[in-house]
Amino acid sequence: MIEDKKESESYVGKSIRAKEARAPLIGKAKYTNDYTFSGQLYAHILRSPHAAAKINSVDVSGAKKVSGVHLAICGQDVFNHTNGITDHLNPAIFGGKSTRLPCMAVDEAWCYGQPVAIVVAEDERTARYAASRIQVDYTPLEPxxxxxxxxxxxxxxxVPGWEDNTLIYVPFMNGDTQAAFDAASHVITTDVKIHRFSSQPMETRCYNAIWEHDTESITLYGTCQNPHPLRLVIAETLRMNENKIRIIASTIGGAFGLKMHGHPEEPLICLMAKLLGRPVKWVESREECLLIGAREQQHKVEMAFDSDGVMVGLRDNVLANIGAPSACPGWGMVFLTGLTMPGPYKVENIDVHMNAVTTNKPSWNAARGYGKESTAIALELAMDNAARQLGISPIDLRLKNFIAKDSFPYNSPTGLVYDSGDYSGVLLKALETIDYQGWKDKQAAALIEGRYLGIGVAFELTPEGGTIPGTMVAGYDSSTVRVGPDGTVRVLTGITSPGTHNATAMAQIAADELGVDIAKIEVLQGDTNASPYGFGNYSGRSTIVGGGSVALAAQDVRAKINAVAAALLEVEPDTLNLVSGVFSSSAKSDATLTFAEVCYASYTRAYDVAMCIDPPLEATRTFKPPGIRHTPDENGRINPYPSYSNAVYVVVCEVDTDTGKIDLLSLAAAHDCGKVINPILVEGQVCGAFAMGLGGALSEDIQYDANGVQLTKSFKDYVMLRMADIPPIGVAHHDCPNPDNYLGLKGAGEAGVGGSAAALVNAVNDALEPLGVLMHEMPLTPSRVWSAIQNANNGEGVN
Amino acid sequence: MSLHPMYARPRDLEQASQLLASLSSGAVIIAGGQEIMPFINYGVMMPDVYVDIGGIKALKGVNVNDDEVSIGALTVHRDIQSTEDIVERLPLLAYAAQQIGGGWQVHNRGTIGGNIVSMHPLYDIAPALLALDADVELLSDKGLQRMSLLQLQNDSSHGLGSSSILTKILVKTMLPNVLWGYYKLKNSAGAYGSANAAAVIQMDGEKIKSIRIVIGAVSETSVVISKALDGYLGGAYTLEIGRAIEKVCIDAIDEPLSDQQGDGVWRKAMAGIAARRATEMALSNLTTSSIKR
Known part of the structure; x- marks a missing residue:
């Protein structure tokens, strides 16, 4: 039996401070824009001021006359050099429509902000100035x-040539929903409107492409979540070989899905570098970043209940305004919203219709939750509405309808297989964390004084670690663990960090598996020439598959080290102990060797004592979560997720009925992400998700005028919550380890936006119930809440 | 619009004035840069000449002459918030300056002059100064000119920012028996105000002797409401009077803003709420202690 450090000395499960967090904190992190190379040039993109227009001509001659300009070209020129951008997720694979996705508009602009021409110059100002000299002749179309x-x-x-604007329609149907509704005692309908909001990372996108003359290849320093898959996209779009593309994703200042690839600027900037033979950089402005949409959905949720308040059927019809076509994977959020129905609730009969509808608004990209947040918003608003109509407490209605703890693995009506969970337990823990009864008492007391307090809860089921067959959205990932001759460790992994510090989680896992001090571990991510092939970060997968593969690789290397240590000590490997970096053996009391000595011997004594291993001390392994099933079942359904994180969010707020303004009083979440590797990292994710969800529910709103022209151009208009808005957040862990994954991991990074947004809406409706106000349209801006109160006062009631 | 702008840093007001007179359009005056720099950085503005007045001593400092406080246009928000003469003599202004958003960076760089010159409808300084019936002093090639801030606000030919310089703000010291309140309604901590109100009230014992309310952030320019409130003078404050003041202030807003802060119907209503709350703050006698030192 190999005895490592005592349990108390292990790293997994402890709040280890993230080593890589120091540099960003003191302003010294090297983000993509911090790389500048000899001969550096800068690009500026001229964008369409119209939501829909014919492009009659683009005259770049004015730009070319500006001193310092190296290149000014229009969409047609770029078209001639490129293929359409390779889809991140081709809708045609799923029975949807597809079209060629050019890097820039050619004959027709199909949304405000679509690239129309590009200028490359000595500096950014010159490029921008020159772009203003480009003449584009448009004939605007009715957007x-x-x-x-x-x-x-x-x-x-x-899209010219399409017979209608539905990119894809996906039904999710199971059981006999019609019969269930016919037999139901109550049918509650809730119209939910989710507005366009996304994530706004502090670091906007940046691409710096270098043409490598030595190898006739491209190196792209880019803000990207999926470096390896992006290589293929750039190669295919630029008609190059994949092995001619190297991507380096440096420190990322937030991604949240927005930096998943498919953006036209990715191949476009690479093309500029290739055409000019010089490094070309482009930095996205905040205004450009705000072009990227997500989540804009309208739901018509119908819930059928029997006389005991048990849900017997669920219907939903969803129209999602996904904007113009794009190679980014945004549209897939609509698919996922349907796939995740009916969330945590045990109901067999469902009839859910998802419509991803193309419009002349700018396109979506992925955003934290990837559609699952919208499922949570729709279901949880509808549950509270149902509870109100049925006269049951929203807590009791949920407890009555949750999938029971002993029902896992649970086959959902859309074909998913939920691995594990204790939904009631999570809800009760969340209520305990916030002191639910205490707040109920305060609410009643406040009402007597004419103050309106509300308490809202919401559940979010967040399947994590997803994979879609036939796409570069993979379910597995790989890592290399290399122990050097001095006993220090290099971990190379295919997963990347969007700023969540999963490198620290990888180091914790590697340190425990190898039995070494965490200070000896360095983790490298994001360089396609260094890391094994991997898929980066999305879908809360990084610690599940990165951690699993690091553990497997570390175990292999540790076996080699043990073999050499045993040979050196002339004992059997199973008598070894490794404590504080020193090997000893229960079979030989006086002999010891340091970990470093064993590693050195492994490298230098390959023909004697280390004959027993294949040097070097290195292994690359892949973790393929076993819960995923891509072989369709009898109904043609697959289970693309290996794990099902879940959480309950509770919001307490007070509504100023004079102004409609909402003040947050207390927040809590109870979260099941399986085994917690590092509590502060997980809690950071929970708190961050809370801020995003609440911001979305209260104020973050990307608005366009009736002509499709962007109104929300800066943080003056896209107002995110600040520290002063957010009270302390109570976080409780309620772990149900995933039975199939390494250490029982489920994923923690993606959850929470929908649950927290829904809890807020529910809290406001709870606060204003005495006034007869009921709102299911987000965001709950003061003016919207105030109008609802006015309408209720005028006897109009429900809004 | 120029790719290669020129930069001038005049040493004194005379130089600055001569320089501005000699320049055609395309010159901008820059001091703290809080208004202009974001536009420059985003390429919205590309001026030909920057005239940096930041080094002109005559534009700095707070002085008191008899009962009048003179505030140099370059005085930064942080100093408005904490300078003893302003806190003691113009507590309403100090308090309003504390409500300015953007954090310490903005407070340490942004100037009272820049705040006024921008004529931004959502800012805090103008409502406070209008409530105190402040004057401003302008310098142009025609020389120095003194006018009320209200007059400046309604005058579009002042040339501020390009051909004339705002030199100082002149405000009468608030009398000890004057009560004041300032209420700023913000959708969230990071948002601009969606309705601001400054109230200045003189009492005669329990009775209201005079009342002046200025509403900001609800229409293009701040709205001064004084005469319309005459009907509520002479009596003690009651909730009914508060509601009546609210109504008067709502009615005083002809063309409410409708932007991402909120629609016009709501903004108009909020003018009333902000006015009532500023009035209640003034009457609560809590105002002096509410200034953060």
């Missing part, structure tokens, strides 16, 4: 901005 208009009969097709 299609509203989703209702887009799906109306006879509507103009946003």
């Amino acid at each position: 299609i901005i509203d989703v209702e208009k887009a799906v109306a009969k006879g509507a103009r097709s946003v």
